[in-house]
Amino acid sequence: MAEDLKIVTDISKEAQYRSLIPQIAALIQGEPDQVANLANIAAALKEQFGWFWVGFYLVKNEVLVLGPFQGPVACTRIQKGKGVCGASWLQGETLIVPDVEEFPGHIACAAASRSEIVLPLFKDGEVIGVLDVDSEHLAHFDEVDAKYLKEIISLLDA
Numbered sequence: 001m002a003e004d005l006k007i008v009t010d011i012s013k014e015a016q017y018r019s020l021i022p023q024i025a026a027l028i029q030g031e032p033d034q035v036a037n038l039a040n041i042a043a044a045l046k047e048q049f050g051w052f053w054v055g056f057y058l059v060k061n062e063v064l065v066l067g068p069f070q071g072p073v074a075c076t077r078i079q080k081g082k083g084v085c086g087a088s089w090l091q092g093e094t095l096i097v098p099d100v101e102e103f104p105g106h107i108a109c110a111a112a113s114r115s116e117i118v119l120p121l122f123k124d125g126e127v128i129g130v131l132d133v134d135s136e137h138l139a140h141f142d143e144v145d146a147k148y149l150k151e152i153i154s155l156l157d158a
Helices: 013-028 034-049 083-091 143-157
Strands: 053-060 063-070 095-097 115-123 126-135
Touching: 013 034, 013 143, 034 053, 034 063, 034 143, 063 083, 063 126, 083 095, 083 115, 083 126, 095 143, 115 143, 126 143
Parallel strands: none
Antiparallel strands: 053 063, 053 126, 095 115, 115 126
16 A cells, blocks of 8 residues: 555545555564554544544553653653553553543653553563644544544454
8 A cells, every 4th residue: 555545534534534544554464573563543533633642652662652652741650550551451441531630640741741541562472562642622533533543453363
C-alpha cells in the first residue's frame, strides 16, 4: 500500500474506524519491525482523529518507556501502577478516563490533556506496552473507541 491514508471525517466515529482499520492493516502487513508499525499506527490515528496526543509506551526493565508517538513532548518513563498508563499496565485492562484531573495519581505530562484512554498491549499473556491517547476535551473517549482501538492493536499480532 502506498504510505498515505484516505482520511474521511464527515462520517460517524464508528465509520471512521471502519474506514481506517483496513488501511492500517495494509500499512503494517508484512513489516516485521515493531517500532515502524507502532509509529505508523500512531501517525494514522493522529491523522484520522486529530487527537491531542497518541502513542505507545513499551515495557523495558520493569518500567514503561516512551515509544513512537504523535503530539507534543511526553513523559519518558512511567512506573508500574502510576498514572493512567501505569494503572492500565498493572491491571491489564483498558482504562477510559473522562476527566484526568479526577484520576488518582494522574501524571500530567501535558497540561492541555483533559481526557484519556489507555489500552494494554499483550504478548504471550503479558503486558508489553500500552497505547495511550489523550484529548484536550473532557469525556472524549467511550466504548466505541475502546472496541476499535483494541481491534487496531490486535493487528500487531497478525
